[in-house]
Amino acid sequence: MSSSSTSDHFVKRNGIEFAGTHLIFDFWGGSRVDDLAFVETALRDSVIAANATLLHLHLHHFSPCGGISGVAVLAESHISVHTWPERGYAAFDVFMCGDAEPELTIPVLKRAFKPKKMTISEHLRGVVDDKAE
Numbered sequence: 001m002s003s004s005s006t007s008d009h010f011v012k013r014n015g016i017e018f019a020g021t022h023l024i025f026d027f028w029g030g031s032r033v034d035d036l037a038f039v040e041t042a043l044r045d046s047v048i049a050a051n052a053t054l055l056h057l058h059l060h061h062f063s064p065c066g067g068i069s070g071v072a073v074l075a076e077s078h079i080s081v082h083t084w085p086e087r088g089y090a091a092f093d094v095f096m097c098g099d100a101e102p103e104l105t106i107p108v109l110k111r112a113f114k115p116k117k118m119t120i121s122e123h124l125r126g127v128v129d130d131k132a133e
Helices: 038-050 102-113
Strands: 011-013 016-018 021-030 053-061 070-075 077-084 091-095 117-125
Touching: 016 117, 021 102, 038 053, 038 070, 038 077, 091 102, 091 117
Parallel strands: none
Antiparallel strands: 011 016, 021 091, 021 117, 053 070, 070 077, 077 091
């Protein structure tokens, strides 16, 4: 991905200008989705892999089920996670703008949590419509 020449950190890829890439992925049958320290490390590793800038990381551990919800706030946007260990499910939401590469979070998180099944969707946020301007 390459940034446009403006200072707003919009991205231009394949002739389309947009605010950033929003990835949504679901992991089923993964491991360690109830391990707070492990989830934190996986998120930090994802930020590094994506060439993003971590501003703040907050995770909450629910009891008694052990689920985790949290967000890594980035200069480029965010990575959020919500886990349901009792269902073997983890939901990740990765949104990044500028030169960050959100797609590079996928292999890091996949390697960490080892899901048996995963689905991924991509949405380009803030697509610039030159006709509307």
